[in-house]
Amino acid sequence: MTTRNGLGALFEPRGIAVIGASASPGKLGAAMARSLETFAGPVMLVNSRRPDPAAGMHSSVAAAMEATGATVDLAVLCVPASATAGALAEAAAAGAGAALVCAGGFAEAGGRGLTHQADVATVVADTGIRLLGPNTSGFLAPGRGLVASFVPGAASIPAGNVSLVAGSGGIQHALAFLLAGAGLGLHLGVGIGNGLDVTAADVLDYLAGPGPVTGPVALHVEGVTDGRRLVEAVERLTEQVPVVALVVGRNDVGHLARSHTGALTPVWRTARAALRAAGAVLVDDEREMVDAIVALEQGRLDPIADPGVGLVTGQAGPAVLFTDRLKTAGVSVPPVGSATAAQLDELLPAITHQGNPVDTGRPGETFTDVLTAVGADPAIDLLAVYALLEPGALDLTAAVTAAVNRLGPAGPPVVVATGGPADDVVAARRALADAGIAAYDGVAGAVTGVRSLIDDARGRDARASAGPTVRLVVPVGFTIPVGEDEGKRLLTWLGIDTPTRQACDDHADAHSALARLGAPVVVKMLEPVVLHKAAVGGVHLGVRTDTDLESALDALDAAGARRYLVEETASAGIDLIVGARRDPVFGPIVLVGLGGDLAEDLETVAVRPAPLSEATAVGMLDELLHSPAESANGSGRNRLNRSALAAAVTALGALLTAVPELAEIEINPLRATADGRLVALDVVVGGVSEVGTVDVTHSPALATVVDGQGGL
């Protein structure tokens, strides 16, 4: 059975064998057998050491199949790590297409666990059996009564539309319980564990079909090895259903960071950037995950660049909080049109706030009319509501569902936040959910719900409207690592401005450069292997006279310099870092951050997968600088040339994509001067191997947007 990426045998088995089934209730094998009792198909118990065919305990998978006539697609292995490879081989030989291994004691334990994991991997490779685990608490497919989990209470998780793919089995169960508490059931819940064979990408591909795709997917990412595959799976899946991603590890900075680029882009940042670019909605914790899924389970918006939210409230204080939090989340709350305003003017007393938000004051009989008017406004793509439950004064569920019915199928999705006695709130949320309306117990959750619907719509719009990815052809060879002068010629060839300069072999050359360039100049050591020239005293700024120059050159000589670079002094401005590097997990990425001495302290950096389009690069700048430069006041601020910066970012990303021998290229600083130039003051180029001449001559297989007309 190899349907759906080979995972049909795992998630849709015709029959299941529990290997290592046990009569002792405390053992894993007994707990698994109990959990699987609700499965609609045959479940066979296997114990090679204590078989008891009369009691349904078989000596092997083959014996069980023979005795029952049933097919075993899935083998659930409940034997120690050391016995797993053997049991797996036997199950595969008997025809099982998939296996679940919950036990620990494999690679995560080190020592002999590494051997056990390698032995299991060999069986997987030899037999083609698909294996989930080891070191996971299993998976849940409540729609088929399939509870392949040893966690007590997992059987209480209801069937539903949500799928859950978690790196950790513990998180998988915690999220499943929280979703159940919010009234949502699972289509499929999977804990990946060690991910020896089946990874999150595999499960996402399985969910993407062929076959019915049910509802939103919650993705928990703790570590990623196959980043590109994961991103591609998310790209495919978000075409069909929303994907919400919780990436952990913000504070686990990677151990290896050879240059600033590495230090600035831990895997957490890269993973989030890549998943967002693939269309996923990002959340920060498990509660936000549930809030996001609650909204997305009711549907999604059309792909829109900036959906407008209409907010109708029954209390002014919550209205202020709701609006404030929506705006902090980057959500637009546009004014309603004049026709809507006229309607509201008729429906509401003059003292109410009739803009957007519309605060009705204590809701009265016209509440449904107000909701309908705002929801029907052309500027409104999503209707958000807040009202306290006030028995006797307002039937919130009735008022909102009436408005939804009046607005009809073309009406906007509705998100409701309410408050009141806890039991009443639970009942109202349930009634609203039954009517297809996402509902929350307050502003906090509702804001996450609204924001998630909008991020999902924006993500799809951004993917649809990104424009062509910038790629290039590199027609010449160059030597890696590249020295600063050669690196700057490479930048020139990429269309990036650099200071006027002269590479000098001796002091006399340098003096003539000073004369030619005019004081003050910058004098640097010119050695390809020194990545941080400033740290070793290899940079002298503000050199004005021949005497200054001579002492600077002497200092460089003392630091080991053999050649010098004499450059014009760039005028003052904003220093940025722009770079591209090859992430070990996600492949080529680009980054833009604030440069200068405070770069690391500020942690202000935007990351995207490369290659990328110029529109995507402009989006990075919007992320980095909280407000677009175009919105600045007229005081002459913000002279940053965004299109030139976006072109530089895309060019670096395209270069790294085109040259597999290149590990990184970083411009630090890239100065945006007060007079509008964008000048690369320093550049570091690193290869995937330490040294060597690399002859790079690529064929123009892809669109050439930078014409290769100059050599280096």
Add this chain to the structure above:
Amino acid sequence: MTTRNGLGALFEPRGIAVIGASASPGKLGAAMARSLETFAGPVMLVNSRRPDPAAGMHSSVAAAMEATGATVDLAVLCVPASATAGALAEAAAAGAGAALVCAGGFAEAGGRGLTHQADVATVVADTGIRLLGPNTSGFLAPGRGLVASFVPGAASIPAGNVSLVAGSGGIQHALAFLLAGAGLGLHLGVGIGNGLDVTAADVLDYLAGPGPVTGPVALHVEGVTDGRRLVEAVERLTEQVPVVALVVGRNDVGHLARSHTGALTPVWRTARAALRAAGAVLVDDEREMVDAIVALEQGRLDPIADPGVGLVTGQAGPAVLFTDRLKTAGVSVPPVGSATAAQLDELLPAITHQGNPVDTGRPGETFTDVLTAVGADPAIDLLAVYALLEPGALDLTAAVTAAVNRLGPAGPPVVVATGGPADDVVAARRALADAGIAAYDGVAGAVTGVRSLIDDARGRDARASAGPTVRLVVPVGFTIPVGEDEGKRLLTWLGIDTPTRQACDDHADAHSALARLGAPVVVKMLEPVVLHKAAVGGVHLGVRTDTDLESALDALDAAGARRYLVEETASAGIDLIVGARRDPVFGPIVLVGLGGDLAEDLETVAVRPAPLSEATAVGMLDELLHSPAESANGSGRNRLNRSALAAAVTALGALLTAVPELAEIEINPLRATADGRLVALDVVVGGVSEVGTVDVTHSPALATVVDGQGGL
């Protein structure tokens, strides 16, 4: 009755009169009378238009008192806005010490509402009666059965230890319901509404005593008029109980921002900074508020600069998420000591993670021992726990309470996060709360709880260890507005470095200044009234030759210059903005932000009330720069001189505090050069009135830390 700030009559009345009581159930007067039925003392109904003494409906407060012999301390006014002043005067005359006015139609409605509010204010001023409202849903003191609210269901709010002071009545009720849902009851819940008389500061002062102070205080701030009073009330109250503040209005930028300083510090930022400095814990939404209160209701930590959290988990995935989120929240998770490590080594299998966090794997019999060992470690000030509820495998409540008992009264506070079937989680949370342990339904809430306990401890520690506030005496007169040259002399007097420069009356002066200072120089227009010189072309950088200079001077002349400032060119570095201004609500504040062209885009700024200590100023830098400069790597980065920067900030704050005529002083940029200087490149000084010579000669009433030895 004027106990406790005069609010005893409001919150602890001996008797209550409902004025405008009604027989129509839908009317406010009827709803209020119903709500007040649970009050233990006498509640008299008054309706001057339809009195019916036989049915207990009196014609006036005086008549009611005479008929019943009871005292009316509190008058609850349920009459229209236009009739409120008259009814209030009558109640005051009859001896009522306080009144509640829920109705709207006052100042918030504009028009005639302004008149009504002024009339009521006159009665308040003339009689001394304390008035809560208008435009509020009232207040709750469930311990006395006192439900002075028209919101249905408010009577279901249980009595407890938490107090709630909300700008908005709607938020007050929403929070009260959420707290009740989390098992917490109210000591007092108050919605301030229009705040005509009783403000949040008044209620906080009332809560601070004299008299028993019960538990943590939740403060919702929507707008503040008496900022200094509010801050002082929070300072007093946090000495006794924790205060958690939710400030809304992040996105409501003030209308008036004459200089960058104004634009960079909206009231939201200032209010948060001031409340935090006063010891309050800050939260972002109502759910975080509840999570914070749940933790703080169980107790608080001792004042400690950096409390250590020990985390014990039963599942590895949640452990990673919990640790990651704690670190993102700035919480320290220090290693346990060697004695504890040895204990853990005996208690747990080798494959578990025994550092901090301690992940036990699926919790077994030793879970209590593990909790006790970690909780007893000297590095641990707070114990956090995560474990899924696994009936049959672990009795989490029993395990945690056993550890708490073993740790005894000197043990650390414990915060528990759990997961599982929703009903089981509710039951476990309740059982843990009954045992005095804060418990949450997942990592998200628990992180807020832990963070709040730590912020509360840090806030008190910071206040205790801030050191002396820097004040100064200004011994000379100067003219406001101050021109750039005079402003820089003022900075020199404050101990802040400035570029070598020469103020020039004519072109010849300027040429001699160029010769004296050496090329390149900066040439600026020297006019006191031009705040943004750069915007009008009043600044020329990099002027090297006499020819350059002449064209620069011509351009300045054309822009209207009459005098010039010729300055040395500062070397490159990091540009900051440092300033002090007089906030209309909070009084003197200081700010530090990133300078240069991107300042507004980045919104990166730290704010504190002035005057302040140098330790507090250093804390601002820590806030601005995510990691301390001292933690930087050895690559020569972060040459920022923090102590000099802190001294500059405190000096500006002290100056503004000492000179009431000064509205603002802003250094932009203050450049931290690569060679370690901290140089003020430009300064703007503004007075509270537009122009005029101000003779400032203050007596040395306060500690003089800057010796006034030079005139300007």
